[in-house]
Amino acid sequence: MIEVKHLYKKFGELQALDDINLTVNDGDIVCLIGPSGSGKSTLCRCIHGLETIDSGEVYLDGELMDPKNKNKYTEQRKKMGFVFQHFNLFNNKTVLDNCTLAQINSGISKEDAEKTAREYLAKVGLSEKADSYPSKLSGGQKQRVAIARALCMNPEMMLFDEPTSALDPEMIKEVLDVMIDLGKQGMTMIVVTHEMGFAKKVADRVIFLDSGKIVEENTSEAFFDAPKSDRAQDFLSKVFYD
């Protein structure tokens, strides 16, 4: 479970996040939606600690995530898998090594790490690419490897920061399918996305941000059928072309 309390974040003069409060329960799938620059990616990054926060707290399973408490903080962060927009696979490592490096680094034997890695690579349908380098993969394949790599650390929850935004259109589905599968298995997920179809179908809840504030928090049916806020109505009317 993740709780965000009164989170503020500034980039220079820009108030990127402005008093964010958010709870994500175990098994929840929450989509963060909003126009570009609304702070949804920043929020996702702040939760994992990729950005320092100016004030406010993030709690994982009721425990404060405190960067000053280094060892505990590292362990807490390991419980959250993170998937980037631009995949960020290790360029100089094969697919298999991408999936085993962090495991071996945290004390798991090479054999066990490889076994786990092959399991997850099979799950995302890329067993045959284990020995390839990332540069030989398509965008969709890279992102699936990135998801497998994160899952290898056996996280309690997954954060997705625009996982399909850098993909060619015909590769979006293969990545979303993997994510849907993951959701069905009960993985807690926070997904920053522009894929409204995915949000509508998969999300339990939708959080709509604008100018660093949460404007609307709603179930996905309610959000897409009858958004409460004017800003969300306006946004949706521009996103859906019909």
Added chain:
Amino acid sequence: MSDIFTSDNLVFMLKGAGYSLLLALGAIAIGCVIGVLIAAAKLSKSKNIGMVILRWLANIYVELFRGTPMLLQILFFYLGVPVLYQRITGTRMDANPYMVGILALSFNSGAYQAELIRSGIMGVEKGQWEACETLGIGYGTMMKQIILPQAFKRIVPPLVSEFITLIKDSSLISNIGALELLYSAQVLGKKYYDYLDPLILAGVMYLFMTVITSYISRRIERRFAVSD
């Protein structure tokens, strides 16, 4: 063609070339150690007062050795430092031209290599660092497994250029009387009143060393390209 090209004279020139190569090899190696240390200091973001001073010194070092002529540095170490030593301690110091030469080349190269290494490390995409961070990979493993190998791949071509520069710039050591390839050519020139042939021969030998270096570098680059 004159009677300069006896086997004795050729061996003499080859010996000079060997010294040039040794000087360059020594300087690139010692310079690399200096470069890594300076780059590490410059890259550190620590606000610890000791580190701030170290970073400051590293900046001065780079500016100093990159901003003054190499020949001046060589002369300074060979002619200037002994005077300084005598003024401070009151005793004479005889500088060995080879020692001075290799140190001057190393200090100078260290400044350039520091910048090469720093830019190589900073050139590794931010995403690679962040991926390590989210996976809980520690600093040591991250540097050793991910960042440095990728940085090294970028550094190799400019580092080879640096080595080629060193092979050529080692000729500046001839100014303080250390035997290397150019000095050998000058010795022969003086002996036979013929500078043309020894200088051409020295030029060919420099070219031979630099072209071979380029060739080896291309082989290394190709080996690194497996993950491209």
